[in-house]
């Protein structure tokens with residue numbers, strides 16, 4: 001079974017559009033991009049387009065590649081204090097001259113739609129998330145939509161980044177999976193991976209996951225965005241080689257990627273509701 005993230009994202013965006021209309025709210029997202037990395041520019045454009053589609057207003061702040069940390073912090077603070085802005089997204093990676101940790105920690109937690117602030121990550125760890133990072137939350141939505149059981153299942157997450165691997169593991173743990181996190185220092189990686197009922201790869205290496213690493217019938221989630229030797233977009237998983245072995249698998253493109261943006265839209269609506277409901281998280 002192919003897990004069609006594109007189709008799920010379309011469905012969720014349509015549903016969200018209706019919910020936003022019904023709410024009478026006009027949520028607003030601000031993006032901050034530093035420098036002119038073409039991939040980052042493309043992602044930000046896609047986020048603005050999604051906003052327009054669902055009825056979320058968006059503003060884009062563009063800073064030069066040589067902007068200082070102070071200048072980025074100043075932009076974030078201005079957005080923090082702007083009552084018309086509900087969500088703030090600082091596109092990563094930031095240029096090496098900017099202190100990423102300081103910038104992430106400067107975002108007001110109630111506007112942290114990316115879910116990278118320690119406050120958001122801490123809430124996730126405690127089992128009561130307000131904003132979970134968009135990529136792993138989007139993966140949870142795919143699993144839910146396709147009714148893939150999680151409770152009691154053995155899950156292996158390969159990768160331990162703050163934006164994907166760690167929050168993914170916690171979201172799955174919160175859903176009662178038995179979770180193993182693997183990384184570049186893991187011994188007998190293939191053996192660990194082969195144990196997984198659900199395998200999530202967030203490694204960033206083209207066609208890294210082969211059939212020898214996948215249990216027959218496993219669900220395989222591919223978070224990778226890589227390019228093969230021919231310059232063609234591909235995931236971490238050797239899709240053609242693994243698809244027969246897997247019970248269900250996300251393609252690249254058209255798998256996890258579209259869900260990241262749909263989840264960002266959901267988080268932004270959530271931020272807008274949070275702001276108008278006097279920070280009453282119980283009402284979310």
Ligand code: GUN
Pocket residue numbers: 089090091092093114134135163260
């Ligand atoms: N760069 C790659 N993915 C992401 C993401 O989900 N959020 C942000 N802010 N930057 C990214």
